[in-house]
Amino acid sequence: MGAGPGQVVGLQCGEDTAPARGGRTGGGTGGARIPRATYRLQLHAGLGFAAAAGLVPYLAALGISHCYLSPCLQARSGSTHGYDVAAHDRLDPQLGREADYRHLCDVLAEHGMGQIMHMVPNHVGVMGAENRWWLDVLEYGLASAYADFFDIDWEPLREELRGNVLIPVLGDPYGNVLDGGALVLVFSAGAFRVDYYEHRFPIGPREYPRNPRPGARAPGRAIASR
Numbered sequence: 657m658g659a660g661p662g663q664v665v666g667l668q669c670g671e672d673t674a675p676a677r678g679g680r681t682g683g684g685t686g687g688a689r690i691p692r693a694t695y696r697l698q699l700h701a702g703l704g705f706a707a708a709a710g711l712v713p714y715l716a717a718l719g720i721s722h723c724y725l726s727p728c729l730q731a732r733s734g735s736t737h738g739y740d741v742a743a744h745d746r747l748d749p750q751l752g753r754e755a756d757y758r759h760l761c762d763v764l765a766e767h768g769m770g771q772i773m774h775m776v777p778n779h780v781g782v783m784g785a786e787n788r789w790w791l792d793v794l795e796y797g798l799a800s801a802y803a804d805f806f807d808i809d810w811e812p813l814r815e816e817l818r819g820n821v822l823i824p825v826l827g828d829p830y831g832n833v834l835d836g837g838a839l840v841l842v843f844s845a846g847a848f849r850v851d852y853y854e855h856r857f858p859i860g861p862r863e864y865p866r867n868p869r870p871g872a873r874a875p876g877r878a879i880a881s882r
Contacts (some may be wrong), residue, residue, distance in 0.1 A: 679804045689770060692721035699726050699748075699837070705756035707764045716767040723764060724772040732781040740781030745786070780806070783825065785856035794821065795847075795858035825855060 695715050697708050708723065715723065727738035738748065747757055748815060750770045764771055781789045789802040797803065797819060811818055826833050833839055833852075840851045848859040 689721070691770070691772065694722045694724045694772060695720045696724040697726065699728065699738060699751050701750045701765055704750070705752040705760045709756075711762040712760075712767055712769065713764045716769060722770045722772050725774065727774055727776060727779075729775075729802065730786075732784055732786055733822070735781070739776055739779040741779060742777075742781045742784075742786040756844075782806075783823075783855050785854065791856065791858055795860055797821070797860065825852065 689759070697711070697717070701710065708725070712723070718828070725861070727741060728747055729738070729741045730743040730746050731738045731750070732742050733741045733750070735748075737748070747754055751757075780790070781787055785791070787828065789805055793800045793806060794803050803810075810820060812822075828836070838852060842849050842851050848864060850857045850859065865869060
């Protein structure tokens, strides 16, 4: 979900350059080079930045000019591919620390190699409780600063769904899930939400008057306060 197609960004490590696409020269002193030969590395918890740095001498000996890296931004916990990005403003801690990534860049530069990073802005990891942009949209709807970041049809044919987000997440009919106690109303950090296993659904502030007081009991189930 999201806007914009995926793109491949090339950067010659060790130079004061701006990322360039399609082999075009970026800013700075040298500009990004057109790749001669690439080798793709699918990064995950078992093959992070440090492990990738260890492969660079071997790849350089093969004549590889650029390492083609899978997405490196923070993905959902346990992701093995990196395309379900949960935070676009930080590196994925499952791949290592920022220092590990800088070391990878340094090793590439030492061997005269660059990197190509696969960035897919329209692949976003939602559900769970890790993507704060997504949670903000669930809480504030069209009023969210991130409402336009997701490809959401806010004007569907069914009038009762207009301005809302319909999510097919329940593993059973709603009544059965509710009676089974799988939907838990939680009050935490001054806000209400509904938890469904690992998924978190913030409740919009305008709905607060309809919620029971923290510590009260809903019919047949307790309200958790965390």
